[in-house]
Amino acid sequence: MIIDSNSKRPNLEYPCKWSYKVIGSDVEKLISAIEECAGNLDYEITPSNISRNGKYYSLNFTVIVTSEAARDLTYEKLRSHKNIRLVL
Numbered sequence: 577m578i579i580d581s582n583s584k585r586p587n588l589e590y591p592c593k594w595s596y597k598v599i600g601s602d603v604e605k606l607i608s609a610i611e612e613c614a615g616n617l618d619y620e621i622t623p624s625n626i627s628r629n630g631k632y633y634s635l636n637f638t639v640i641v642t643s644e645a646a647r648d649l650t651y652e653k654l655r656s657h658k659n660i661r662l663v664l
Contacts, residue, residue, distance in 0.1 A: 588644070591641060594640075595638045596639075596654060598634065598636075598660055599660070599662040599664070601631060606633060606635055609659040609660050610635065610654070617640070620637075622636045
């Protein structure tokens with residue numbers, strides 16, 4: 577990633593690794609949802625955090641994206657899944 581001092585958005589060079597933080601209330605359903613959204617992409621899921629009261633879990637989902645469109649499509653798939661509460 578190259579940051580241009582004249583713009584607010586970084587200039588990404590594709591393909592590149594991209595990470596999403598995925599949050600939900602059931603870790604097993606969260607993993608299943610990520611796997612469903614990833615399809616045949618090569619990805620990695622790693623643990624992140626658990627909320628103070630144990631109600632929410634977050635996982636890191638890292639994938640190789642080939643373009644901005646592919647990155648946005650993956651985000652939208654995750655965001656719209658019923659078992660995912662929030663995607664960062």
